[in-house]
Amino acid sequence: MTDPFTLERRRRAIHGWLLLSPALVMLSVFAFYPSFATFVTSLWSRGTRRRPSEFVGFENYQYLFEDPTFWLVAWNNLLYAAVTIPISITLALAMALWANAKIPARSFVRTAYFTPAILPMIAAANLWLFFYTPSFGILNQIGGLLGADPVNWLGQPSTALWAVCAVTIWKEAGFFMIFYLAALQTIPPDLKEAAEIEGASRWTYLRRVVLPLLMPTTLFILINAMINSVKLIDHLFILTKGGPSDSSKLILYYIWENAFAYFDRPTAAAMTALMLAVLGALAAFQFLMLDKRTHYR
Incomplete structure (x- = not known):
């Protein structure tokens, strides 16, 4: 029994x-x-009607590692992530601190910061396309008033990727701000009063109290920002289509191009598998290393 x-x-x-x-x-x-x-x-070859696909093992991966375009796209994505992630998170924290303070029209400030986040990426890209238009765009109009020459922001390799990064930062910062704002409102006000009694400055209170308590939120935002850095491609279709000369092409756009423009599914699958492996390794590193330094209340 x-x-x-x-x-x-x-x-x-x-x-x-x-x-x-x-x-x-x-x-x-x-x-x-x-x-x-x-x-x-990803372990099979590209098949056609006359030549069916065959098992080729890791030949598709070997082809990728020998493809200069793949390395260029990987470098573009690495640079894109290195620029957009820290700037978006820093701006989100600054906006959340400002929107959480006792300022006039605080609700309007929060709404203004969050408005870009609710716009579809296609709409945001079309809006910025108007900003970037050569000779007639707002940026060139402002530059003309200051005596600067017109710049084709999206039409030259030296500025195309940076222009795409600006759109992403503008779109992502307001979204991440909401998480920081919610986390700031859970911090007990007694901690600030105690810090003021001890004579701590605002910077000391921010560095020693606020930032450590925001680490769980920062870790969550960091993972989401890392995922977004390889999944947001909507604006590329509107702004640059990966050009000029592949200078703004990102990995997910290159995967889509191989799968649906060139109909090379095995190569696209190999790139997808590599991307998933890299994301999984980075997420594991963040949870195993950064999570140990994170304070959960």
Whole structure:
């Protein structure tokens, strides 16, 4: 006869699996299986009607590592992430601190900061396309008033990627601000009063109290920003289409181009598998290393 303690453990285990099953089914159907199928596709050659696909192992990966365009796109994406992630997070924190302070028209300030986040990326790209238009765009109009020559922001390799980065920062900072603003409102006001009694300056209070308490939020935002840096390509279709000379092409756009423009699914699958592996490694590093230094209240 089974003792009551074992029955209770089994009941709790079944209850736990029942609670996990909806999420497990969704992840299996929309995440685990597609990832596995993508990896399997990357091990086969590109098939045609006359020549069916064949198992080639890791030849597609070898082809990628020998492709200069792939390395250029990877460098573009690395530079894109290195620019947009820290600037977006820093601006989001600054805006949240400002919007959380006791200032006039605080609700208007919060709405103004968050407005870019609710715009679809296509709409935001079309708006900035008006800013970047050669000779007639707002940026060139302002530059003309200051005596500067017109600049084709999206039409030259030296400025195209930076112009795309500016659109992303403008779009992402307001979205990340909401998380920081919510986290700031959970910090007890007693901590600030205690810091003022101890004679701590605003900078000391921010550095020693606020920032450590915001580390869980920062870690969450950092992971989301890292994922967004390889998944946001809507604005590329409107602004540059990866040009000129692949100077603004990012990895996800290159994957789409191979899969749906060149119909080379195995190469696109190999790039997708590499991207997932890199993202997984970075996420594991962040959770294993940064999470140890994160203070959870």
